[in-house]
Amino acid sequence: MHCPFCGHNESRVIDSRESTDGVRRRRECIRCELRFTTYERVNSMPLMIAKRDGRREAFSRDKLARSLQTACAKRPLEVGAISKLVVDIENELHKLSKAEIEARVLGEMCVERLKILDRVAYIRFASVYRDFKDVDSFTKEVEALTHPEFENETKSQLRLIEDDVPRLAERNRRRMAKQS
Template identity: 40%
Template structure:
């Protein structure tokens, strides 16, 4: 790890701690050359996963898309930073459990909906209204009644 102060690549780890649900690690480091201290954050990534869109196109998996959807669903709703991180990590763990190199976007959407439903019903309805593309108010009401 390169020191942000002097760019030296020789640093030592002073402390390592798991973050959230143990899927990330925070490390406190010190530069051997200049003595500067800094923190790093290591997190598991889902690699080489392709998402098949509804129209048949494929694209690489992007965590940012899930994060964006969840942020929109939980806008002005109570969700701490740790709960947000745990929610996204849990979704990624569910995706990874499939063990496949390719996943349908609708399967990701279903996983997200299942996870959000357990956290906040308003956020669930918000996400469902976009994900399921409700055509009219009746569809919206039917989904809300399922809660």
């Protein structure tokens, strides 16, 4: 493994850990003694994506990550949430055990996960992916997110801290009152 700092081709492994998409190794260069991280993934069969217009394109996890990052731009998401989505989607694609996947299937996987992760990111992604023909179809999609049925789907999500602010403020007031 070549050191990214000095280019020396010898390093020693300091730590190895299993991660969701492979093995993470912490290495130290023998020459410059600087540390760096490498990731190892199983090299599985290449996936091809069948586009709507009939073209075929190799699956690119980087392209998927960029698309999801664009949809999630400036959204209050956990660190690593997009990477986790990419790994999850890629794993599900491989579980299908097909050499060729329709772009529609990949798009639906993204849409369903974004709908759960962040509604604004979902609408951003869906507006491009679903190619709404007019404002009415777009409005219907947004309104569907505010219906009680959708609220029930997302009850399993953790609440945002903003939901807890009044409760936490009251608890702190009581705690301060006890101390004085």
